[in-house]
Amino acid sequence: MKRDDYEAMAAVLDVEAGLPAAPPVHALDLHDLARHKFKPRTPLLGNLIHSQDLMMVYAGRGIGKTHWALSAGFATATGGTFLRWTAREPRKVLYLDGELPGQVMQKRLAMHLPDVEPAPGFFRVFTPDLLGDGQTLPDLARADGQDIINSMIDDDTALVVLDNLSAWARGGGKENDADSWTPIAAWLLALRRRGIAVLLVHHAGKGGDQRGTSKKEDLLDTVVKLARPADYDPREGSVFVMEFTKGRNLIGEDAESLELKLVVDDASRRATWAWNTAEGSNFDRIVRLANDGLRQGDIAVELGLNKSSISRALKKARELGLIQPEKPPVKAAGQKSCVVAFPRATQLRNSDQTEDDIEEIPQ
Numbered sequence: 441m442k443r444d445d446y447e448a449m450a451a452v453l454d455v456e457a458g459l460p461a462a463p464p465v466h467a468l469d470l471h472d473l474a475r476h477k478f479k480p481r482t483p484l485l486g487n488l489i490h491s492q493d494l495m496m497v498y499a500g501r502g503i504g505k506t507h508w509a510l511s512a513g514f515a516t517a518t519g520g521t522f523l524r525w526t527a528r529e530p531r532k533v534l535y536l537d538g539e540l541p542g543q544v545m546q547k548r549l550a551m552h553l554p555d556v557e558p559a560p561g562f563f564r565v566f567t568p569d570l571l572g573d574g575q576t577l578p579d580l581a582r583a584d585g586q587d588i589i590n591s592m593i594d595d596d597t598a599l600v601v602l603d604n605l606s607a608w609a610r611g612g613g614k615e616n617d618a619d620s621w622t623p624i625a626a627w628l629l630a631l632r633r634r635g636i637a638v639l640l641v642h643h644a645g646k647g648g649d650q651r652g653t654s655k656k657e658d659l660l661d662t663v664v665k666l667a668r669p670a671d672y673d674p675r676e677g678s679v680f681v682m683e684f685t686k687g688r689n690l691i692g693e694d695a696e697s698l699e700l701k702l703v704v705d706d707a708s709r710r711a712t713w714a715w716n717t718a719e720g721s722n723f724d725r726i727v728r729l730a731n732d733g734l735r736q737g738d739i740a741v742e743l744g745l746n747k748s749s750i751s752r753a754l755k756k757a758r759e760l761g762l763i764q765p766e767k768p769p770v771k772a773a774g775q776k777s778c779v780v781a782f783p784r785a786t787q788l789r790n791s792d793q794t795e796d797d798i799e800e801i802p803q
Contacts, residue, residue: 479635484598485516486525487694489639491598492632494659496605498642498650499666503680504702506603508666509641510535510552511713513601517563518556523682523698523715530558531598535565536589538577538607542569551704551711566592580609581620586627593636600631603641606651615652625659661688669699670744671725678702681718693717726753727762 468476482491489495489512499505515522519530537545545567568577578585580602589608593600602608606615609624631638640660645651648667657663663686669679683697684690697718704711722743729739736754740747757763 479633483528484531484637485512485522485527487690488512488522488525488662489516489599489637490661490689491635491637493637493661493689494628494632494640495638495662495664496640496642496650496656496660497664497666498644499680500644500648503644503666503668504678504700505641505666506537506540506548507552507702507711508664508682508700509601509603509639510548511711512639513563513599514552514554514558516599517558518554520554520556523700523713524693530562532561532594532596533558533563533599533601534593534597535563535601535603536592536608537565537567537603539604540567542567547709551709553710564592577607579611580627581611581623583623585611586623593631595634597636599637599639601639601641605640605642618653618655621653621655628659657686660686662686662690666700671742678704683718722749723753723757726750727757730754730757730763 479492483489484491484493497505497508499508511522513533513535514520515525516527516531517533519527521527540548545565549565571577578588580586580589605624609620614620628638642656643651644665644667648665650656650663650665662684665683665685666680667683669681672679679699679701681697681699684695687695698715699718701714702711703714725743726739729742734742736747736750740750743750754763
């Protein structure tokens with residue numbers, strides 16, 4: 441039996457069971473559509489997040505995606521700033537965590553709590569440890585699970601953060617199956633019609649892309665990938681690159697990749713973000729590697745960049761006097777010329793941070 445036959449049979453059974461028929465859908469004339477009043481699309485966090493936006497941030501384990509999402513949520517709820525984006529006014533946020541123990545979530549919230557705290561009701565949090573005995577986490581792949589989650593979303597909620605997608609959507613089949621995304625997509629579209637933005641926190645797969653079917657990204661407005669820099673050294677601490685793999689409404693500097701560093705104060709355990717454009721960070725690396733003695737081709741391999749980008753950066757660095765001139769080797773009279781290879785001197789960022797400064801729960 442074909443899929444269409446199953447759907448037709450299901451419709452007949454619904455009628456026989458007395459279930460309400462789906463309402464008809466209508467198209468509008470061009471002029472009527474032009475006059476139709478849709479929910480307004482307004483900025484929530486600069487140009488990074490707008491009302492009705494459907495967004496995803498994904499990364500491998502231990503990269504810092506929950507830290508990133510909490511910071512974006514707090515900035516939205518307080519009218520604050522996250523990286524280069526600032527909220528115009530405080531808007532209500534619902535943060536739905538599906539994995540962390542309650543005490544760990546309390547520590548994360550305290551770590552990122554801004555100096556100006558959210559007003560009561562502007563940043564609400566759910567954690568699985570709030571479930572009662574015998575209760576299970578609602579499943580977004582099921583209609584009853586969606587109903588439970590919807591009951592937590594007030595009409596004046598501006599942003600829902602779902603951390604993470606795998607924890608909240610479990611029963612729709614294999615992640616690589618495109619059909620498994622269908623019920624979640626329908627739920628997201630329903631929130632969009634209400635004017636609510638959604639930020640999905642998701643895992644990266646073994647290949648570095650978001651895990652599961654690529655069909656997820658078709659519906660989304662913005663997709664952010666967090667990953668280690670190409671020349672990352674663990675002693676550098678919590679450093680990663682933020683790259684927009686999709687930005688339907690992002691232009692100019694808003695669409696630039698950034699290099700981020702999460703810095704945690706040892707005494708207060710409060711976290712702050714340091715950032716630079718990825719292009720600026722790559723320029724600094726190119727200068728450093730050139731002064732370490734690496735050639736253009738070696739630098740391209742080391743940083744995973746094309747040679748033309750390296751060439752432009754080296755030209756600029758020489759014009760600015762940032763690259764030390766090469767010194768010809770000194771040779772004694774009668775000595776033949778030889779080429780001496782010097783090992784690269786690895787220079788570390790001035791940081792005391794380690795991987796342990798980011799608390800990540802193994803998946």
